[in-house]
Each structure stands twice: as C-alpha cells, then as structure tokens.
Amino acid sequence: MVEIRLENLRKTFGEVVATDEVNMVLEEGELSTLLGPSGCGKTTLLRLIAGFYVPDRGKIFFDDKEVTGVPPHKRNTGMCFQNYALWPHMSVTDNVSFGLKLKRVNGMKYTKSAIKRRVMDALDLVHMGDLGNRHIHQLSGGQQQRVALARALVIEPGVLLLDEPLSNLDAKLRLEMREEIMRIQKELSITTVYVTHDQHEALSISDRVAVMDLGYVQQFGTPREIYEMPQTIFVADFIGQCTFVDGVVDSVGETIQARIPNDQIVTGKTTIENYPFEVGERVKCAMRPEDLHLERRGKTDNEITGDVYRTIYVGNAMELYFKVGDVAAQALLGPDTGLRIGDKVTLYAPQSEVMILPVGGVEALRKIPGHPMSTSAPPTRVPANV
Numbered sequence: 001m002v003e004i005r006l007e008n009l010r011k012t013f014g015e016v017v018a019t020d021e022v023n024m025v026l027e028e029g030e031l032s033t034l035l036g037p038s039g040c041g042k043t044t045l046l047r048l049i050a051g052f053y054v055p056d057r058g059k060i061f062f063d064d065k066e067v068t069g070v071p072p073h074k075r076n077t078g079m080c081f082q083n084y085a086l087w088p089h090m091s092v093t094d095n096v097s098f099g100l101k102l103k104r105v106n107g108m109k110y111t112k113s114a115i116k117r118r119v120m121d122a123l124d125l126v127h128m129g130d131l132g133n134r135h136i137h138q139l140s141g142g143q144q145q146r147v148a149l150a151r152a153l154v155i156e157p158g159v160l161l162l163d164e165p166l167s168n169l170d171a172k173l174r175l176e177m178r179e180e181i182m183r184i185q186k187e188l189s190i191t192t193v194y195v196t197h198d199q200h201e202a203l204s205i206s207d208r209v210a211v212m213d214l215g216y217v218q219q220f221g222t223p224r225e226i227y228e229m230p231q232t233i234f235v236a237d238f239i240g241q242c243t244f245v246d247g248v249v250d251s252v253g254e255t256i257q258a259r260i261p262n263d264q265i266v267t268g269k270t271t272i273e274n275y276p277f278e279v280g281e282r283v284k285c286a287m288r289p290e291d292l293h294l295e296r297r298g299k300t301d302n303e304i305t306g307d308v309y310r311t312i313y314v315g316n317a318m319e320l321y322f323k324v325g326d327v328a329a330q331a332l333l334g335p336d337t338g339l340r341i342g343d344k345v346t347l348y349a350p351q352s353e354v355m356i357l358p359v360g361g362v363e364a365l366r367k368i369p370g371h372p373m374s375t376s377a378p379p380t381r382v383p384a385n386v
C-alpha cells in the first residue's frame with residue numbers, strides 16, 4: 001500500500017494556472033476523490049500524480065520516495081482515462097495484457113503463462129472473464145469500462161487513478177459500476193484517486209473528498225466533514241444544498257451574530273477553526289434547507305422572516321423558496337404547510353445549524369493562521385539538512 005503526499009504543487013499551461021498550492025496526504029489504502037466543476041484542475045492533478053505532467057513547482061512522494069520527476073511507467077500506477085483510451089480493433093485480452101507485456105520486474109519480463117494468468121485474474125475481478133476474445137467495438141459502454149479497469153489493475157499497481165470512470169454510462173450502470181469499483185478497491189486495499197464532478201458520487205464512494213475550484217483544493221476531508229464543516233462558501237454550495245443570506249458580523253464570541261437584510265439578526269456558529277472574524281466583516285449566513293423549520297424548536301432558535309415566491313410540491317416534502325430582502329432562500333418543509341406565493345413566512349433555524357462563513361474562497365483560507373494557504377504559514381516541510 002502506498003501513501004501519496006503532494007507538496008505545494010503547481011501546474012500551468014502557458015497563461016493558464018491549471019492547479020496551484022496543492023498540499024495533501026492521500027492515506028494508504030483509502031479512496032480519495034477530486035471533486036469540482038469542469039475545468040477546475042482535476043485531470044491535471046491526477047496526471048501529475050500519474051507522472052504524465054511534471055509540476056512547475058512542488059513535490060510528489062509515494063511513501064517516502066520522491067517521484068516528482070519519475071516517468072509514468074516507473075511509478076507503478078494504474079490509470080483509467082476520462083475516455084477509456086482502449087484500442088478498438090484489439091481484443092479484450094490484448095488490451096488488458098498490453099501493459100503487462102511491457103512491464104519488467106527486476107529487469108525480467110513476465111512469461112506468457114504468467115501474463116495469461118494475470119489477465120484472466122484481472123478480467124475475473126471485473127466480471128469479464130468470458131469475453132476475453134471479443135473486440136472492444138463489440139462491447140457495451142459498461143463492458144468497455146470494465147476492460148479499462150482491468151487494464152489498470154492487471155499490473156498490480158500500488159496506486160489506482162480513475163478519471164471520471166463512469167461518465168459515459170447511464171444512471172443504472174453508473175450505480176452498478178460504482179459499487180464494483182468500491183468492492184475491488186476495498187478487496188485489493190489499493191490507494192485510489194477518483195475524479196468526478198458529481199457530488200453525490202463523491203460522497204457515496206469516498207473515504208475523503210478534495211473539493212476543487214479554479215485549480216485550488218479548498219477542502220480535503222471526509223464526506224461528513226465537508227458537508228457539516230465546510231471551510232468555504234464554495235464547498236458549502238457545491239456539497240448538498242445551501243441557502244446563503246448576506247450578513248455583516250455584529251459580534252464575535254462563543255457564537256457569531258450577523259445582521260441580515262431587514263435588520264434581522266442571525267446567530268450561528270463557525271465551521272472554520274481559528275478563522276479571525278471581525279465585527280463589521282461581510283459574511284454569508286449559510287443554512288441547509290432541512291435546518292429551517294416552521295415551528296420553534298429551541299428557545300434560542302433564529303427567527304427568519306421572508307416572502308414566499310415559489311413552492312414546489314415534491315411528494316413527501318415541499319420546497320419553499322422565499323426572499324429575505326433581496327436574497328433568495330430555500331427551505332425543505334413538510335408537504336402540508338398551506339403556504340402560498342405572496343405569504344409572509346417566519347422560519348426557525350437552530351443556532352447550531354447556522355454556519356457563518358467568510359466571503360471569498362482561497363483569500364479567506366489565507367487568513368486562517370497555520371493554514372497551508374496562509375502566507376504566514378511555515379513551509380509545509382523543512383528539508384532535513386537545514
């Protein structure tokens with residue numbers, strides 16, 4: 001098993017900064033996902049780990065071995081590309097055995113029989129043992145996906161890298177293959193980096209999720225951490241649903257109070273350890289729709305009043321859209337509220353569920369003392385000879 005450590009990575013393409021200031025430790029045997037919108041740098045980061053790109057700056061370690069300049073075929077990584085990259089005119093077996101024929105262990109090639117056995121094992125693992133003689137163009141999308149996975153696994157890699165492996169599959173097959181990947185990953189205990197832009201997929205499959213935006217990893221944590229303790233507005237918005245109401249900090253203590261439109265005061269918590277909130281600072285009061293209720297549940301609950309402008313009945317619940325001043329907000333209520341468009345509504349949110357978040361993404365992270373992105377932070381790793 002391999003631990004992957006990324007230190008202060010940066011990769012540019014001409015003017016484009018594809019990814020920057022990436023500091024992460026991907027634990028051995030875990031499945032970590034890179035999650036974020038199109039163009040945020042997921043593939044770039046994965047290719048840096050694979051060795052297809054050399055970073056402009058920073059270092060990559062597999063365990064204690066630095067691999068920053070090591071070419072891909074010497075890193076013992078198995079990779080599934082965003083578009084599979086299978087050879088359509090070749091058989092399943094030939095596709096899967098290709099990498100193995102090139103591989104040397106201690107300078108020795110694999111024997112024909114060893115290759116045959118390993119290919120069979122890899123195809124069995126992805127439940128494709130019977131289709132080895134088929135050509136790729138005779139396979140369905142899901143089957144091609146399995147072949148791509150078998151090809152990545154056959155070399156018995158220390159690290160498995162999967163770039164949106166399910167993006168070409170229909171919903172049902174996605175689910176099925178997702179379970180398969182999880183099964184295989186756990187069975188082999190192989191350190192895996194999985195790229196997706198689907199937050200639901202990321203939450204369901206991952207031990208840890210790195211949420212990326214504009215080339216930066218804004219947060220790296222367990223699914224529960226990133227949902228319950230988002231470190232930036234972007235993370236809160238990208239993971240699950242969130243209502244954001246603009247506010248200005250009124251007081252900072254055990255809790256944080258912020259003034260929101262129409263002179264209402266909201267009291268909430270911070271999800272960011274050590275963030276130095278200041279009175280007068282512009283913030284966002286973030287609430288999950290399920291944390292806004294029609295009835296008061298605790299003495300200290302926040303009271304938020306707004307005007308209903310839309311209701312959507314979704315069977316077992318009602319999505320309520322309302323405006324607080326100019327700000328649109330959303331709540332998830334029971335199906336029988338009787339609320340109508342134009343009604344004034346007062347909703348209650350427990351203080352423990354309201355998250356007060358600073359405005360900005362990376363700029364806000366830089367203000368946290370000791371954060372790797374804070375300019376005052378010491379270098380992440382001091383060389384041994386200093």
Ligand SMILES: Nc1ncnc2c1ncn2[C@@H]1O[C@H](COP(=O)(O)OP(=O)(O)OP(=O)(O)O)[C@@H](O)[C@H]1O
Nearest residue numbers: 013016017018037038039040041042043044045197
């Ligand atoms: N070879 C390249 N040459 C120039 N620019 C590139 C190259 N590869 C990526 N980029 C740019 O770098 C940024 C990050 O691209 P990347 O492919 O890593 O994004 P991504 O998160 O994988 O997106 P997607 O979800 O669409 O696959 C984008 O702005 C992209 O246009």
Ligand SMILES: [Mg+2]
Nearest residue numbers: 042043044082
């Ligand atoms: Mg990509």
